[in-house]
Amino acid sequence: MSTLPPTRTEPLDAYEAREITASGPVVHRDKHVARKAVFAMVPMALIALLATVAVALGAEPATGPAGAIIPFLWFAGTVYLGLTRATVRTVVTRQEVQVHWGPKGVKVPLAAITRCESHQTAGSILNFGWTLWSEKGAVLLAWTEGGKERRFLFPANDPTGLVTHIEAARAAASAGTTGVRVEAAAAGTEVAAHEVPAAEATEGREAKG
Numbered sequence: 001m002s003t004l005p006p007t008r009t010e011p012l013d014a015y016e017a018r019e020i021t022a023s024g025p026v027v028h029r030d031k032h033v034a035r036k037a038v039f040a041m042v043p044m045a046l047i048a049l050l051a052t053v054a055v056a057l058g059a060e061p062a063t064g065p066a067g068a069i070i071p072f073l074w075f076a077g078t079v080y081l082g083l084t085r086a087t088v089r090t091v092v093t094r095q096e097v098q099v100h101w102g103p104k105g106v107k108v109p110l111a112a113i114t115r116c117e118s119h120q121t122a123g124s125i126l127n128f129g130w131t132l133w134s135e136k137g138a139v140l141l142a143w144t145e146g147g148k149e150r151r152f153l154f155p156a157n158d159p160t161g162l163v164t165h166i167e168a169a170r171a172a173a174s175a176g177t178t179g180v181r182v183e184a185a186a187a188g189t190e191v192a193a194h195e196v197p198a199a200e201a202t203e204g205r206e207a208k209g
Contacts, residue, residue: 004168005161016089023095023107028165030090032157037132038086041078048075085133088155092165094173097141099154106152108143110173115142116166118159139163 011017012031051071084102091098097108119138134155139162142151156162 024093028092030162032088032155034086034133045078112143
């Protein structure tokens with residue numbers, strides 16, 4: 001069996017230590033910060049803020065009175081995205097995989113996982129916006145729930161390493177349940193973005209099969 005990538009089991013920051021409760025012994029943690037997206041949003045937020053201040057001081061919007069709210073909504077939306085979507089935390093325990101991504105996240109039992117693959121998002125102009133959020137790649141996680149398949153695509157700091165740890169945890173859980181060691185599926189399989197149909201995976205949210 002191949003050697004596992006470096007393991008990080010302790011909380012990676014104060015927020016994680018305070019807000020994220022693991023369901024059992026942690027075998028690995030991954031934290032991804034979308035720095036490219038943040039850098040792209042900073043000038044957008046500043047422009048929107050200046051426009052908001054100008055309107056508040058009495059400047060007439062080119063779109064008329066009804067358009068006065070647009071700069072504020074632009075600024076608020078940009079700040080919201082930066083605060084809630086820039087950081088993705090993934091915690092792998094001996095029982096489940098937890099993905100925390102702003103207000104949206106999932107907790108998936110290891111036994112329910114049917115597929116786990118690293119997903120390369122670069123290489124296509126159509127994926128440019130998504131690439132800003134996942135410049136190092138992403139992980140595609142599929143599982144069954146209530147007889148239906150669900151999928152979740154999320155950025156990761158080390159997608160291949162994270163997949164390897166998830167597959168190792170699945171294999172260990174399977175061995176503990178059946179008494180027979182089951183080799184983990186080949187981890188780190190890279191999948192081109194165009195090979196994951198839009199119907200199969202929804203970026204950053206669950207997609208019912």
